[in-house]
Amino acid sequence: MLVVKNLKVNYGKIEAIKDVSFEVPDGKIVTLIGANGAGKTTTLRALSGLEKTSGGSIVLDGMDITNREAHKMVPLGISHVPEGRKIFPTLTVRENLELAGWTIKDKKLVRERIEEVFELFPRIKERASQLGGTLSGGEQQMLAVGRGIVTGGKILLLDEPSMGLAPVLVDEIFSQILAINKKGTTILLVEQNAAEALDIADFAYVLEVGYTTLHGPAKEIAKDPRVREAYLGV
Amino acid sequence: MGAIFNAQQIVNGLQVGSIYALIALGYTMVYGIVRLINFAHGDFYMLGAYAAYGAFFAFNALFVGKTGLMAFVVLIASMAAGGVIALLANRLAYKPLRYKPKLSSLITAIGVSMFLEYFLSALPAVGPSYRSFPDILPRVNINLGNAVISNYVIIDIVIAAVLMVGLTLLIKKTTLGKAMRAVSQDKDAARLMGIDIEKVIAFTFLIGGSFAGAAGLLAGMTYPRIVPYMGIQPGLKAFIAAVLGGIGNIPGAVLGAYIMGLAETFASAYNSLIGEGIAFAILIIVLLVRPRGLLGEKIADKI
Numbered sequence: 001m002l003v004v005k006n007l008k009v010n011y012g013k014i015e016a017i018k019d020v021s022f023e024v025p026d027g028k029i030v031t032l033i034g035a036n037g038a039g040k041t042t043t044l045r046a047l048s049g050l051e052k053t054s055g056g057s058i059v060l061d062g063m064d065i066t067n068r069e070a071h072k073m074v075p076l077g078i079s080h081v082p083e084g085r086k087i088f089p090t091l092t093v094r095e096n097l098e099l100a101g102w103t104i105k106d107k108k109l110v111r112e113r114i115e116e117v118f119e120l121f122p123r124i125k126e127r128a129s130q131l132g133g134t135l136s137g138g139e140q141q142m143l144a145v146g147r148g149i150v151t152g153g154k155i156l157l158l159d160e161p162s163m164g165l166a167p168v169l170v171d172e173i174f175s176q177i178l179a180i181n182k183k184g185t186t187i188l189l190v191e192q193n194a195a196e197a198l199d200i201a202d203f204a205y206v207l208e209v210g211y212t213t214l215h216g217p218a219k220e221i222a223k224d225p226r227v228r229e230a231y232l233g234v
Numbered sequence: 235m236g237a238i239f240n241a242q243q244i245v246n247g248l249q250v251g252s253i254y255a256l257i258a259l260g261y262t263m264v265y266g267i268v269r270l271i272n273f274a275h276g277d278f279y280m281l282g283a284y285a286a287y288g289a290f291f292a293f294n295a296l297f298v299g300k301t302g303l304m305a306f307v308v309l310i311a312s313m314a315a316g317g318v319i320a321l322l323a324n325r326l327a328y329k330p331l332r333y334k335p336k337l338s339s340l341i342t343a344i345g346v347s348m349f350l351e352y353f354l355s356a357l358p359a360v361g362p363s364y365r366s367f368p369d370i371l372p373r374v375n376i377n378l379g380n381a382v383i384s385n386y387v388i389i390d391i392v393i394a395a396v397l398m399v400g401l402t403l404l405i406k407k408t409t410l411g412k413a414m415r416a417v418s419q420d421k422d423a424a425r426l427m428g429i430d431i432e433k434v435i436a437f438t439f440l441i442g443g444s445f446a447g448a449a450g451l452l453a454g455m456t457y458p459r460i461v462p463y464m465g466i467q468p469g470l471k472a473f474i475a476a477v478l479g480g481i482g483n484i485p486g487a488v489l490g491a492y493i494m495g496l497a498e499t500f501a502s503a504y505n506s507l508i509g510e511g512i513a514f515a516i517l518i519i520v521l522l523v524r525p526r527g528l529l530g531e532k533i534a535d536k537i
């Protein structure tokens with residue numbers, strides 16, 4: 001279980017996150033929804049150690065992990081699939097996946113997980129020896145999620161996995177996220193695509209300019225008139 | 235004119251190019267991974283030469299009759315010196331400034347360079363004047379038709395080639411090499427893979443410094459004299475070679491270095507002043523025509 005309390009993150013003088021609190025119970029899908037600039041990406045970056053926090057706490061399974069260095073978060077079980085995919089362009093698809101297993105001593109386990117990724121995304125398997133930079137946007141997104149699977153955390157942080165994808169691929173990626181969750185990985189999902197995110201999530205939090213405002217079971221949040229107006233366009 | 239483009243000139247050009255290449259690789263790798271022009275890099279070359287000199291006199295008595303082994307020990311000493319000093323420079327001078335404005339690191343690099351040169355000149359055991367470098371291996375001239383080539387020239391070319399093949403294997407085939415490429419492409423993504431990027435950066439300095447150190451030994455043996463300021467000129471030329479090839483691009487640095495070595499050798503045979511200036515002329519022309527360098531690309535391996 002991941003517990004975030006009164007999180008604050010500043011970029012220089014800009015207070016991007018002012019007071020964010022939420023919980024991600026084991027085995028569940030939790031989604032953070034919010035407008036552009038609300039602080040969703042910043043929240044995930046703080047969770048994986050890419051940004052330093054200036055207040056509040058992040059506790060994973062009872063252990064305070066606030067402000068640890070990013071590379072030390074990975075072995076603790078945090079896998080972050082970042083906004084904008086961040087594929088290594090001159091490494092092949094397979095090399096991208098292998099590097100995701102950097103902290104795992106047992107290389108057999110890494111190979112098994114790569115096979116798992118190939119099963120989940122057969123398009124990626126076909127392109128295993130192609131350079132990451134030559135993949136289409138949708139394929140890069142699958143590879144990015146695939147790296148998250150190989151890293152193999154207890155909790156997978158997904159930052160807009162559907163960004164820039166055609167509607168068919170959006171459905172595909174959401175059904176794969178559900179499949180990953182069914183296999184036992186806890187998921188924290190950040191999405192612009194609020195309708196789909198609320199559809200697969202167990203719980204939802206609404207982020208507004210650096211604050212968590214509403215929260216509750218995803219089904220209820222999806223019915224909330226304020227959410228419907230602001231994020232679901234109805 | 236016929237005499238200018240003969241076999242001897244080509245071999246000599248490759249030898250000069252080999253030394254530039256070993257230095258240029260460190261410039262380009264360090265730039266690729268931390269976007270720093272490490273102006274102290276030529277001094278790692280100088281330190282390699284002095285370490286080799288010191289190791290030779292320290293251990294010579296132990297290796298009587300075993301010149302091959304002695305040469306190997308001297309090579310290791312030069313690489314260790316260049317590598318370790320590069321590591322220290324990174325740890326003490328560059329790392330604390332990593333996320334500060336780039337200009338701070340650049341000025342610091344110039345400071346590190348001057349410090350190393352003046353510090354060595356001030357050390358009583360070293361001093362500011364030229365020292366002649368001992369013959370570690372017997373000097374033999376090889377006659378090839380009308381060309382006379384020193385065995386030292388061949389040794390320089392071969393050792394540089396072996397080191398460069400080793401580096402290529404490291405970067406292309408090993409996981410550490412892949413991590414180096416990953417860190418040079420996207421630091422955040424590399425950290426999310428669990429890579430300790432500071433370790434990878436340190437390793438890059440170690441490799442780059444050790445290559446410069448080896449170049450210092452080769453140059454010391456070949457020319458054969460050393461001085462604390464000996465790194466300035468080759469350092470500058472190797473930097474130009476790296477820019478010529480496309481800074482951050484590994485094959486580019488090697489290509490740029492060989493072009494420089496050959497051009498300089500041919501031009502010097504014609505007129506030694508032109509030889510000195512040719513590097514700069516080539517640089518200006520290439521950068522006018524192709525500002526990102528010969529092999530520099532948008533998504534090149536920036537390491």
Ligand SMILES: Nc1ncnc2c1ncn2[C@@H]1O[C@H](COP(=O)(O)OP(=O)(O)OP(=O)(O)O)[C@@H](O)[C@H]1O
Binds near residue numbers: 034035036037039040
């Ligand atoms: N590196 C940065 N430096 C300064 N300000 C930043 C930086 N990154 C983000 N911000 C600011 O912090 C705020 C939150 O940004 P963040 O990227 O977390 O939003 P987001 O909710 O992910 O938005 P989007 O939906 O557009 O991705 C914004 O006002 C943004 O301008």
Ligand SMILES: [Mg+2]
Binds near residue numbers: 040041042083
């Ligand atoms: Mg965002």
